[in-house]
Amino acid sequence: MKAPVSWIREYVDLPDGVTTEDLTARLTALGLKLEAIESASAGITGPLVVGRVLTMEPEPQKNGKTINWCTVDVGDANGTGEPQGIVCGAHNFAPGDLVVVILPGGVLPGNFEISARKTYGHLSAGMICSARELGLGDDHDGIIVLPAAAGAPGDDAFDVLGLREEVVEFEINPDRAYALSLRGIAREAALAYGAPYRDPADRDVPGPNRDGYPVVVDDPVGCPMFVARKVTGFDPAAPTPDWMATRLQQAGMRPISLAVDVTNYVMLETGRPIHGYDADKLQGPIRVRRAAEGETLTTLDGTLRTLSAEDLVVTDDSGIIGLGGVMGGETTEMSETTTNVLVEAAHWDATSMFRTGKRHKISSEAGKRNERGVDPVITPAAADRVVELLTTYGGGTADPGVTVVGTAPERPHITISYDLPARVSGMDIDAATTVANLEAVGCALVKDDSTLTATPPPWRPDLNDPFDLVEEVARIVGYENVPSVLPRDAAGRGLTREQRLRRRVGRTLAGAGCVEVISFPFIGDAALDALGLPADDPLRTTVRLANPLSSEEPSYTTTLLPGLLKAAARNLSRGASGVSLFETGTVAFPVDRGPAPIYGVDWRPSDSELAKLFEALPEQPLHLAVVLSGERERAGWWGEGREAGWADAIGLVRRLAAELGVELEVVAASRAPWHPGRCAQLRVAGVELGHAGELHPKVCAAFGIPVRSAAVEIDLDLLMKHARDVTPGPDFSTYPQAKEDVALVVAADVTSADVEAALREGAGDLLESIRLFDVYTSEQLGADKKSLAFALRFRAPDRTLTEEETAAARDAAVALAAERTGAVQRS
Structure with a gap:
């Protein structure tokens, strides 16, 4: 969210001497993280002054272009007081106009240095500037013509254009949607300094009457409040006032037309998204309802969208005219011929807005605010503010009819003990501080001897339980005052048995020259096919994810080998002569125990409920996999090198078993993806532990690794189950062998x-x-x-x-x- 500092100061009386850096530091401490401080004059240096055009002589050129040879009065800014000769290619000005001139020695954005140079047969000493050349907008067709009262020739143009205005940009957390407006940021600034605050939404508005545009809301849960106002006789050609266009640009929005710019301005000012309809295109009453499955709408971006039964839509007698709270439709869009405007200010259910935006992949400034929660109480005030600006600058007339359907949802009442903020934060916060800080953020309080009941303000939908209120109190007191206390180490605790054994496994494999990797635990049919697994192989029965990261890997893996083999291939393709990689991780095997129960989040499930929850989970044993490929022993003056093979794979498991004090049994086996004649089944206490050996040549080819590469995959849970916590050392005999x-x-x-x-x-x-x-x-x-x-x-x-x-x-x-x-x- 970008906010011009002068706009913030319009609503809050900051103390004298407060700099932008001081302000942003205080606001960051309150939770509005500073992203950047920008200035419109960034990249502009040197003499930028007001000039008056004295003469303007058009001169056609051979290339078909006509330039203007101008003399411009720049006062004493050029050091001589004489008129400045400047060549200009624009034609939207005339003698007597005030313009913006940058003189030789100045620099424009993009490090464009201005100097006196000969062009088109004249010595042009400076430049008459357009908005784009100053970085103020995209308009490059004509230069900036200043109002007659802008100043005298030679005056500094930085102040005239507001180029010294500083703009702060904040990263707004999703739970602080109120700060996506100047109203909210100014409120935080007033909170930071204890300064007087003027609410831009605090205005007298006309009450609802029967003369308003007819509106019916069929889904009051999805749309609790709908306000409609009408402006007639609006001039669609009326320009957006310079001050409004400048503020929109500073806030990161492009001016479009007066009608659109007014709705955007009020959204930035109050945080309340507004939508405008061409009233002449509406057919009959407006109705808010849920869409029927499969209905369609062409939105303002020209996209034909197929709607879901969960989408909230706005309709008239012609059908759907808008996706409520997200984006309007093409059929009622305001245009350059719109003279009658119907203003919609509606409060929408945040959850519905979020789901609709995600479903249709629509990201808009209005949707971003609606899906986070907006103050419903200011809906009539926001609509009235839009009507005021449209009539003031667009020449329209406010229709006396006012439509208000529904009421703002009530806020919850939250009971909190006076000492809870102190107990949670560890800070010395007394009852008076708790009360004062909650009142400062807008809570209405009812106090008794030991507790107080707070009703959060309507612009704070994120405040719903006592600990939300604790956070409000603590952030005002200051997180920097939270004491630093080291946790006490409980005696007799340390690593669990499993943690100790896993570390022994890792150290043993690292000592054998292996490197640990971590790969994504997801798999698809392509990887299982590459492993050469038969159709009835148990490893093909996977747990499918409800929302996979990739449609090509939609399931949780049943084997660690695909990820390791891909990592081996990647390293070998980058020039590694050999790789020895291992990974430990869980795999998942589905179990048919029925669906998992769904419990609420407002209490801890009982032990029996947790047991039912865990019963529905798939089996998730911890596996260990190793891949050996390419050079295992390097060649040198000591002799020839050696490629990794099946014996190395089995040897690693033997070494690991010896380290853990486990007796390992190795028997011949045939199991994909290993070579049928070079595969060993590994057993512990007669139970299958896993397999090791040389990979099948087709598997090596599928993954792009050398033939005769070897691999291991074992059940690490089973191995650790039989491991000794302390492996006894060998017995030594002093007698000869x-x-x-x-x-x-x-x-x-x-x-x-x-x-x-x-x-x-x-x-x-x-x-x-x-x-x-x-x-x-x-x-x-x-x-x-x-x-x-x-x-x-x-x-x-x-x-x-x-x-x-x-x-x-x-x-x-x-x-x-x-x-x-x-x-x-x-x-």
Whole structure:
């Protein structure tokens, strides 16, 4: 909201010496955040003076253009007192007119420097200025012709044009709609300084009578009050007075015509949006109702709109003529031939205005105010102010008929204890201060011994409960006076178990060279198709969002992999040689437990009500996903590098399980989006934890990452459930280690994990570690055979093992592997 300071001062007597900076600082402290302080003279420097045209000689040019060679009296501003010779291309002035002249040495907006230069055969010493050249408007067709009483030649034109006027721009919060007007900003300025305030809406207005234009309101909830006034004999060619056009421009609005400019001016002045109809285009009584589903209206912007049954519309006998409170229709629009104007000042339901504006994607100054809530009491006064300006400057006559349908809605009565502001804010606020501050913002108070009942003013629809009143008291006392008190740390509290475990997970993965990313948790069919998921895959059953950010990703995700794969592809396309990314986040799986109950917001639901609410929520487990792609180990003088693969993915989960003290089981599996022969199912305590392995080549191609990239996705909730809060350190033995290597021939479809599990169990307690170090295939072994070589390490905590003990443990391990997997030891 832009507000000229002189306009603010028109309604409030600010103390002497108050600067614009002082004023904006006080208003910001009250909640009107300052955006900018502007001056109309910004970008203009140097001598800008009033000049009188003495002579004007038209000179046609070869290019078909006619210029005027002028002599202009600028008084002593040029240092000589002699007339100034200036070439001008405009023709809307004559000898004897007062004009605005910038002399050599001056600078216009855009850093346009003025100098004496030869043009069209003359030495032109300055410029006769138009409104656009001074940054005052878009009019570039003619120069500014000043009124005869504007001043004498040589006078400073800055003051004549109001260029030294300062304009402040505030960011207005949605709950302070009253400040979208000079009336509201001036009221806050009066509050800030305790200065006298003159309400521009405080005026005597004629009462309603039977001679007014007929109006019927079928929906008094949507339109509680409708005022109609008529002006006849209006001159559509009457110009907008300069002072009004200037104020509109300073407030950021473009002057259009007197009829339109008056409604905009009153809206800025009072905050009450006004709409004007060409009365001669109306057919029969005006009626306010809800639209029928599918009805249409062409609005003032030329758009044909299909209406909803929730839209409030204004109609006459011809049909719909306006979208109530949002935008008028084309059929009754005021034009350059309008001589009879019907003025509409109506109060509209804010919620309906907001929904209609959103539904039709209409953003207007009127809609912005109506949807936030406007003072309903001043509706007759705003209409009367419009009539006054139209008749004063447009030559019209006010019709004696006055229509007022409905009354302003009543404000709620709010009971508050005297000490509540002090208890909430922590400031020393006594009862007298509470009473004084509430009265200062316009509340009507009824006091008793311990409480007072406040009726908020009609221009404050945001005041509805005791804590709204606390905020009003506190902001006047000053938020800078709120004491700074550090919260006391409750003993015995800290991070929860889940928080500690999640941090351990993050540290472990970071230590393994992975980088955490956060991606949007939304998904569409395209991503699920790219993962190669079959049509009946559970991951395709998603929770659809009621209001998705994107129609292409309308559901909450069931897997973290799409976001990670997109991030990996983006990094690789930017030149990264390899990526190791991980993400932790919730996924959602729908459950059919019926719709969620909807409770009010004025009380806390009971435990049983909360339980019913949570029952309707989808399952939302916490998942962990990892993507490894490209270079895993760099090449250098130490040797060749290595690409990431399936073993790295499984190794990360093994490392994570070891850190959390969880025993992990790895078995072969086939699961999209992994490669069928290079995928492992991960289990904890016999329950599926997730999968890891090499991604299918088609998936890699779909996401634009190298083939043989690997990925992991596990249920982190399940992993943390079985995690140890403190992982015990390893037991160390001072006795030497005994080494045994075995090579076992097994069928090609036997997994190394099965063989390893059998060896581990058969070796018994003396086995310290086991590692697969070679896989060998050859024609001699046979096409359906492979050789697996394991390194077994034995150690006892209390003695040095003998060869017999080591051999017995090895043989027992091999025997159990042979029994379970058909393994045969190679000699």
